[in-house]
Amino acid sequence: MKITFLGGTETVTGSKYLVESQSTKVLIDCGLFQGYKWLRKRNWQPLPLDIQSLDAVLLTHAHLDHSGYIPVLYKNGYRGPVFTHHATKALCHILLADSGHIQEEDTRFYRKHKLSKHDHPEPLYDQETAIASMQLFKPMDFKQPGKVGDISFHFQSAGHILGAASIILEAEGKTVAFSGDVGRPDDILMKSPQPLPTVDLLLLESTYGNRRHEMGDPFEQLAEVVNKTAAKGGVLLIPAFAVGRAQVIQHILVTLMGQKLIPKMPIYLDSPMAITVSNVYCHFSDQHKLTHQQCELMGSGINYTNSVDQSKAIAEQMFPHIIIAGSGMATGGRILHHFKRLLGNPRTTVLFSGYQAGGTRGAKMLSGVENVKIHGDWIPVKAEVTNMEGLSGHGDYIDIEQWLKSSSLRKKTQVYLVHGDPDALEGMREHLNKTTSYQVDIASYLQVLNLADMTPTIP
Secondary structure, three states: OEEEEEEOOOOOOOOEEEEEOOOOEEEEOOOOOOOOHHHHHHHHOOOOOOHHHOOEEEOOOOOHHHHOOHHHHHHOOOOOOEEEEHHHHHHHHHHHHHHHHHHHHHHHHHHHHOOOOOOOOOOOOOHHHHHHHHHHEEEEOOOOOEEEOOEEEEEEEOOOOOOOEEEEEEEOOEEEEEOOOOOOOOOOOEOOOOOOOOOOEEEEEOOEOOOOOOOOOHHHHHHHHHHHHHHOOOEEEEEOOOOOHHHHHHHHHHHHHHOOOOOOOOEEEOOHHHHHHHHHHHHOHHHEOOOHHHHHHHHOOOEEOOOHHHHHHHHHOOOOEEEEEOOOOOOOOOHHHHHHHHOOOOOOEEEEOOOOOOOOHHHHHHOOOOEEEEOOEEEEOOOEEEEOHHHOOOOEHHHHHHHHHHOOOOOOOEEEEEOOOHHHHHHHHHHHHHHOOOEEEEOOOOOEEEHHHOOOOOO
């Protein structure tokens, strides 16, 4: 058995890992590259594999950096199964269609205003293709055994978001774990990730490999930002991922308002996708910590703006209010239109609510740039820009270390670090080398790992 690293190496995007046995080929995750332009260009390059020979895709969770390339596979003729958890299928039905829709809208905009270097710019895929690709999805329960050719596998809960899983795969006498994105033990919404079984090889995410999460109370932190913005008569803009982040922010804001810790003011969830996702969270209530009543309260007092006209009407508000809109890294979506209108106002506050990949607008704004380019125009940044990292759905390096120690790994289990920026990967490698006996390496792009050549693990 061998593994080829086709993405998610030295970056937090584009996760793809090709597993090949003597008779079977499966792709673990199928994500879009995001952030830097040189990374995004990879989305347009053909995968270095024969798509027609691919037997299956196994999907850890729904975030686009793990799932967003599936419509491209479908567009190029792939008709095999995509195995994943039921909740992940439900979320992908929303996320992939929205991704295709956004690409169509962006393409139309660039055509209309002739902003592209290409005479006839085209989307990577459209909404119709994204929806059609959903017919490939074969949902499974956690712990349910699956088999493709001579490869056996199952999913186990990894926390993080609804349906998020680690994948345990067995073939040719070797057991490999793909961590996926691993959640936090003290997450506000999600339950703790399940410990891993004994494996020979672990591909381990390292998003927070060199950083700890803030130890402060997220409720107090958000209350402080809201109260400060309200006091200066401004607008609070919260770019938020539609899955997970938007829901936890709604829950915190409604709770704070109910406890009278922040003033009553209009709150807009300006994201049709996040609105639909919130309903999915209520449907899969067995996977998270909120009660049914809390789920219902999460949406109370929130103004849902589904249509474009409703979104535009928010501009008529002249008093302090809060807008939650996608995307979380400000790479697209309705938040950009609010940015164009409000970034030049020093009374505005922009609150990012999680990790910002290198090259994204979010990362640039947090670094203190004076202007950001939106839809071809340079917009001055006069607003206060801050970040609230305490809401991240990823475990930090201490959380990951404790998760591994609670698992049944061998003393010399081979660990390859993926899904992290270079500094995070190196930080995680150094930390695990100091605190564990695992054999830790950092995976590189297009690296091929032959498991038959691995040093035998020691019980």
